[in-house]
Amino acid sequence: MELTVNGEAYEAEQAESVTALLEEMGIGGRPVVVVLNDEVIPASSRSGCCLREGDRVELFRFVGGG
């Protein structure tokens, strides 16, 4: 399934849900905020949140900053 993840094309193996995508990317369980097609997906609804061909996913995390 072809997705856009953080602005770049991403071919997902079998990421049917947001949770599955994070697992596939190796960041399952990491503190990230997920934005799917400009909408924030709360952590509690990620497993039930299905992905479709062409979806735009953005993933953010905290880094050092002043």
Added chain:
Amino acid sequence: MERQVKVQDEWIVGGHRFSSRLLMGTGKFQDAETMVGAVLASGTQIVTVALRRIGRDPREDDLLGPLQRLRGITLMPNTSGARNASEAIRAARLGRELGGSPFVKVEIHPNPHHLMPDPIETFEAARVLAAEGFVVMPYMPADPVLAKRLKDVGCASLMPLGSAIGSGRGLATAGMLRLILRDARIPVIVDAGLRSPSEAAAALEMGCDAVLVNSAVAASGDPIAMAAAFAQAVGAGRNAHRAGLMPRGGGTALATSPLTAFLSAEGS
């Protein structure tokens, strides 16, 4: 007997009480271990973090884990990278989602050369975010007119710059900071530009409620030792402010010892 300055000296921002008057940024540290060591040595209770898209290597070290393991630390996500109010508002909402903290440091500095905060976009973002219930801490130019406007739209504190971010030029805005302090009814935190602990002490002596440092610690020779030095300086500056400095002399000297010639008898 040593006289103790009254111990209880908390300050309140957005309804939250803090005892430490040193806020710490987490950027520029060589590794997470040094950053955590400096945060602990500083005794800080509020630390800033930035929000970024996950890069090509998604397994890079995460900052949130180590910080959340520390007790009593309030996270304050910043909006760095935002060039205008709408980007800052979006960053603030994402930061709250991720960190669960109502605190946000609004910073909008579109020019990478001088990183001066955009007063108009900062005001607009602060207005919207305060109405949404955020504890808004705006990084701002040291301008008393803007300070009043930001307070009026519900900001929890004011964070005027001492000098340009990362410049280490100290309290170049001291005169303007005094004008802000004169009328501020909310905490004033000097954010940006400090290099040495003595500058932090001077800010507290002047009456600022707190300072926020990052480069001064992270880019020092020994960040953990420097964080501790800043903590001491902030404490000394605050105690001096509470004690009240002596009046300035009128340009003439005033002796501290009696001026009578010590061998001659009084009145002879």
